[in-house]
Amino acid sequence: MKVLETLKEKLGERIKDIKIHNERRIYLTVEAGDIKECAKIVFRELDARYIIASGADNFDSFEILYHFGFDSIGTVISLRVFLARENPGIDSLSDVIPGISYIEREMWELLGINFAGHPGLSHFLLRDDWPEGNFPLRKSIKTDGANSE
């Protein structure tokens, strides 16, 4: 669990909550505003490997998990942020992690989360003429794409 100690030391006050599922799966909750600095520390200073980010709709809020892998010890650290239900938005990490821009575009179009500072938020998986305001991965949208609200 040395990695957790290092993380605690580096991220300090920014960690709001720690959930240790087991020694290889650790979830840290941070404030949405701090995500850029935290990602910088984890990705650049601690040299973790960027795996992916997963967004989720929690009904009352949105949630993004940024997964980082520490391959030498086989641990996955997930940075968790919660976003407001109305107009969810967060800083884009594309200048910290170049590879993240595609998944941010995906979350933008499937969940409707806005990424401030992203170089090109445009449709990626869906058609360009996809109905505006229809974000298929939100819980209010049925599996077939119809809006249940």
Next chain:
Amino acid sequence: MNDKKKVIVPIGPYHPLLEEPEFFALYCDGEKVVDVEWQAGYNHRAIEKLSEGKHWDQVTFLVERICGICSTSHPFAYCNSVEDLLDITVPEKARYIRCIIGEMERIHSHLLWVGLAGHFLGYNTVFMWAWKYRESILEMFEMITGNRNHYAMFKIGGVRRNIEDEDIPALRKVLKDIRAKLEMLTHAVLDDPVLGARLKGVGVLTKGHIKDFGAVGPVARASGVDIDIRRDDPYAAYPAVEWKVIKTENGDVFDKAVVRLLECMESVRIIEQSLDAIEGSKGDIENQVREMPVGEGIGRHEAPRGECFHYVRSDGSNSPVRHKIRAPSYTNIPTFKASCVGQMIADVAIILAGVDPCYCCTERVAVYDADKKNKKLFGFSRLVEMSREKTERMRKQV
């Protein structure tokens, strides 16, 4: 976007060898590639959403149908993630069976890649031979699981079917044959001067690129990045068998080919040891799961193309509330931005193929002439043709 649409299809970039449609725009200056643009979604099938409406057990069948080549990798990673959520272990015999299926898939997937890479370079003989060897692996799959692809072997808590003792001798014989064939193929690739001239120093990815894009699997290992989930985050029976991680340093297409071929040999070793372990064993093959707790789980598996990542979240009900899937190609494909830029158009086909982009993703390549602004487009078949012409030229020189 509209004019792109109009130009792409008439050229018919649906190349006979590649499957899933994917769009790449190469911006070129003369023969040189300046920029690459990737457009996905032609193959988007709403799997993450569909998964939220399926029973936990049904999702294994759904994730199997993400990809036909890695149809074990996704169930493998998914089962790992649910088992992480449940905090259960899998019986020993099931762990070995999982390894056997996973490694057989690696062999067939890498052989498929070797064949296609040969085809792109104008070596159609390699294509025919590699696919012929691959056929014997598929036959074994049919014998063990009942289907050539989409084996449906995996189940949360274990495996669905046993590998019977009477099947093992046939499996051993196939492995013995394939080992000889693999050795032959490896030497054929390593010793061929034309292949060397054609592939060495082409599409180089440095360690920095791998880090930036988060590339995984043979792509990363060919660049000297030592990651392999089978060793780093041990699961199934991988810690119990002896094998080694293959790694090279140069990061070009040649090294990627070498890594893949040598990995196949390691897979053969893993399968043979696993067969020794399960032969005659009467153990259980699954742990029954009765209840789903609230929680979340992460599962990983080293698929033929790299780390396959699944994240599931449960609210205690019958189906996942969120199921995030990351296939290895998702982070491998963006490396084209680094590997194609500055290269000749004729090399692009093999660079794109070098990543083994879940073999489908390189379908639509359009070449833009940056000087003239008007779009001059080549289909992918034209790119392959150019690639072959270049091989032919080099063959004459060597």
Next chain:
Amino acid sequence: MNLKMKALKKSLWVYHLSGGSCNNCDIEILDCLTPRYDIERFGMVLVGSPRHADVLLCTGIVNKKCVERIKEVYDQTAKPCVVVAIGACACSGGIFRDGYQMAGPLNKIIPVDIYIPGCPPKPEAMLAGIVKLLEKLK
């Protein structure tokens, strides 16, 4: 039998089209080309352009993003052209039937002549389907 059909039957040139599949059917189509199954002995060749094709082998659910392109490809083929739906997805939508990205199944987009079900159909099943197709064309 008219002259066109007579000419068509001699040697079928097939063109392979994927509209959002798991690419397993596609791999099995390619397997038909390799030494074990070798469809070339029936005079069939996979061609790289729809304009040369007599037969379209279609796989996948036809998703909303490629539906126009599939129509366009169909328009470009020389008529008469036979359309074969390969695999559960092209025949009915398969496991992806309920998804938001589903625009198909194939017979809602372009006219389909024969269906080869299976997930994926074995290469033998594809060969059997093509033989039946040849009989139907008589």
